[in-house]
Amino acid sequence: MKCLILVLLSFLTAANLYADKADEHIREEMKKREIPGLAITIVQNGRAVKTSSYGAANLEWGNRVTKETAFEIGSTTKQFTASAIMLLVQDGKLSLDDKIAKHLKNTPAHWTNITVRQLLNHTSGIKSYTGINNGQGFELTKRLSQEQFIESIGAYPLEYQPGDAWKYCNSAYNLLGYIIENLSGKTYFEFLGERIFNPLGMTATTNREPSVLIPYRASGYEKNRQGKLVNRDYDLTDIGAAGAIVSTVGDMAKWDAALNSEKILSAASKSEMWTITQLNNGTTKNYGLGWYVDTLEGHTNIGHSGSTSGFSASFQRFPDNKLTIIVFCNSGEGGVATALAKKIATFYLPEIVVKK
Secondary structure, X not given: OHHHHHHHHHHHHHHHHHHHHHHHHHHHHHHHHOOOEEEEEXXXXXXXXXXXXXXXXXXXXOEEOOOOOEEEOHXXXXXXHHHHXXXXXXXXXXXXXXXXXXXXXXXXXXXXXXXXXXXXXXXXXXXXXXXXXXXXXXXXXXXXOHHHXXXXXXXXXXXXXXXXXXXXXXXXXXXXXXXXXHHXXXXXXXXXXXXXXXXXXXXXXXXXXOOOOOOOEOOOEEEOOXXXXXXXXXXXXXXXXXXXXXXXXXXXXXXXXXXXXXXXOOHHHHHHHOOOEEOOOOOXXXXXXXXXXXXXXXXXXXXXXXXXXXXXXXEEEEHHHOEEEEEEEOEOOOOHHHHHHHHHHHHHOOOOOOOO
């Protein structure tokens, strides 16, 4: 018994040490980068060893960030879109190698050979609407229908033949959202609610649309040309299934726990999502289906970052080490949440010993 107590005390001391290092790093980076507010949860061995909040959820009202603060998670949404597709695969309603024209109406002829898998792994060749300079037809306020979206983005030629290259494509994930709706007979958020959010008790996770009333929603902030913090422009492009989710670090910890089981997704579905992409020429890319699949200091790292105007998010899993780092903040600086998450992960990951 005495030995067990000593082991537990040693573990708790180490956890506190790492938490203190994380706190110190977060506060330094928030000051240096002028991040208004931030929330973090660190899950280790299935237990939340740290859940902390810092700074302001709203600078004008002076409201503090708490563990209930809801942040836009941007492209971290993509793992939920991919998971919804895998649920439809599990239901027998589609195959990843189906041509997308089978599940979408009035697709252009040059999309004929594109598969669902290629939408998921960014190898479709379809042009991303975030790369269209004139932005015509993609403002959130225009409320494009599925038919209008396909017509608008389909007017652009493919950037390469399907499977020949890898290029991050938000348009592809909007199309996946439409496939989910067409096959399920429900809206994208209805399907996610019924199949993922509600079963997991993710009660704070919903649609980021400005008209939706969301308790404890954080305000987003960016820097102007003079380097001063300003309220973000909420009128984003029509992000839909590419990045429209709002969530909390607590809800995302529930999602992390589900990924360690088969409550939502089968082992086969998760294996598909976490297998790196192979191009037509045999080369590979460190992206699966809605997830980056990489390493950090020799440790397997499966995760995704996200950003919308005024927000940055990161969800990073280290499955071999049973470690997950979730960071949300209301700063428009691109990639800041992932930079923080990966640095903090190094405090918790064991060092890789290289044998000479």
